[in-house]
Amino acid sequence: MxxxxxxxxxxxxxxxxxxxxxxxxxxxxxxxxxxxxxxxxxxxxxxxxxxxxxxxxxxxxxxxxxxxxxxxxxxxxxxxxxxxxxxxxxxxxxxxxxxxxxxxxxxxxxxxxxxxxxxxxxxxxYEQAGTRNSWSVRMAEIQITDRSLPIYPIEPIEAESFKVLQQHYAQRTNGNLDRSPLLWQEILETTGSEPLYAYQIGEPDQPQGYLIFQQHRSAGETILRVQDWAILSAPAGRTLWTLLADHRSMIDKVRWRGALLDPLTLLLPEQSPEMKDSDRWLMRIINVRSALEKRGYPIGVAAELHLEIQDDLLPINTGKFILTVSQGQGEVSSGGRGDMKLSIRGLSPLYSGLFTPSQLQAIGFLDGTESAINAATQIFAGPSPWLPDFF
Missing domain, CATH: 3.40.630.30 (Gcn5-related N-acetyltransferase (GNAT))
Structure with a gap:
């Protein structure tokens, strides 16, 4: 057929x-x-x-x-x-x-x-390359009171009010998106039964974060569901928790999307947040040269990695490549020794940093010399990749 x-x-x-x-x-x-x-x-x-x-x-x-x-x-x-x-x-x-x-x-x-x-x-x-995680904490367990930054309601609630802050926040993570209008529509979609609320954290001319949420009543408890948020400073993080905790008289829990190891939870007095679910998204490297050259790398790392990649579908990706990294930039040339051998699938979790090169070698996703493993560990170091968005 x-x-x-x-x-x-x-x-x-x-x-x-x-x-x-x-x-x-x-x-x-x-x-x-x-x-x-x-x-x-x-x-x-x-x-x-x-x-x-x-x-x-x-x-x-x-x-x-x-x-x-x-x-x-x-x-x-x-x-x-x-x-x-x-x-x-x-x-x-x-x-x-x-x-x-x-x-x-x-x-x-x-x-x-x-x-x-x-x-x-x-x-x-395609192969696993990052996570999408849902967290929950009871309002009574937040116990943070920090009103050092002002909070302002945002009206009307439109994507343009949040895009700049979201971009600044997303750039600090690995895997977050430069969102399309479609994804903003999904975030800001609402119904009459569950209105959308939005607040800016910080002075009008110097915003340091925002929070967008809905309130939901179900099965005998009330939930504050964070639709989206961005935090650009430590005071903004503490103010965010304070804003959420101020709902405790009527709201039982808050739920949000965050990293697998969410740094915001470090601000809480106890290890009270619970992970409700965690899914993994898949990545496919379509153009090896372009993907490696457009990606950023840790400043201060100067290293060279000799790759040998096999791609059974897209021949342009099959062969030996040299990735040279310096001052946060990557440059790719053809050839080299092929010190690290892997399939196009194995490249995805290496590229994203979901697993370390040593971990990937231990489970057979790549094979590399000791010097290649060390170079790749420096090159692909960074925060654990995650996404708040679903599509």
Whole structure:
């Protein structure tokens, strides 16, 4: 059946087919599917079709991702769905491989997605590269009172009020996004039953953070759900906790998205926060040279790493490369000794820093000389990669 599949951009008369398949795959309503489709835009959907029938589809979301303070262009992949009658016939892997070939032609450095199943995406060269974590703490356990910074409500609640602060915050982490309008819409979406609230931390002309949240009542308890936040200073962090704690008379718990080891929790008096869930997202290095050169590196590290990479789908990535790092910049040239050997899948958790080179070698994801392991450890050092956003 796969021999008759054609890959391409979604055509206008195929839109309803895609919306129906997406609704069935993700247990959603057609109305919700239409809203999501309109937000992403028809031009960002790709399909494989058999004749006039859409067999499978996905959405491409243009984004940027911050790595050691540098923005690397990245394409988020979402809504990968296959119609039930085509499942198990190779439609999904055909769709993914053809999409990656398209992005390779555009010299896109990276792609990231959230997997429903890892096996499919690993076949296409994706691998675990970071986390998305949900934390919870009871209001009574915050016990911080610091009002050194003023707090101002933000009205109207629009993305433009937060973008600059969010960018400054995201640049300090690894893996956070330069968000698209679609993701801001998802964050700021609200209903009449659960209004959205937003506050700026710091003086109007010198903001040091913000907090966006909703309040939810369920199963006998009330939850303050943080939709988004950014903190740029220690006083702003303490003020954030104070603002949250001031809701304790009516709110039982606060929930938020944070790093796997969230530094904000270090401000609390006890180890009271609980991790509610933790998922891992997958990354695919689409263009090795571009991905390594656009990424930032620790200032003060001067090192050279000789790589030998195997990519069964994208031949441009197969071969020997020399990564030379100095003053936070990376430069890639062809050739070298191939002191560190790995597949394109193994490169993702090394690139992101999800695991150390020694850990990756211990589980067989790469093989390197002692000097190569030491060089890679310096080059890819940094905070644990995470994402607050889902797509």
């Amino acid at each position: 796969t021999a008759f599949l054609e890959y391409g951009v979604l055509q206008p008369d195929e839109a309803q087919q895609v919306i129906k398949v997406e609704a069935q795959c993700f247990v959603s309503s057609l109305d919700r599917g239409q809203v999501y489709f309109d937000r992403i835009g028809q031009e960002n959907f790709r399909v494989v079709r058999q004749g006039t029938r859409v067999a499978g589809s996905l959405a491409l979301i243009p984004l940027g991702q911050w790595w050691q303070g540098k923005r690397v262009p990245m394409t988020g992949v979402a809504s990968v769905g296959v119609s039930p009658e085509y499942r198990g016939t190779g439609v999904a892997i055909t769709l993914m491989q053809q999409m990656l070939c398209e992005l390779s032609e555009q010299e896109m450095p990276l792609s990231v997605l959230y997997p429903a199943t890892q096996r499919l995406y690993r076949k296409a060269g």
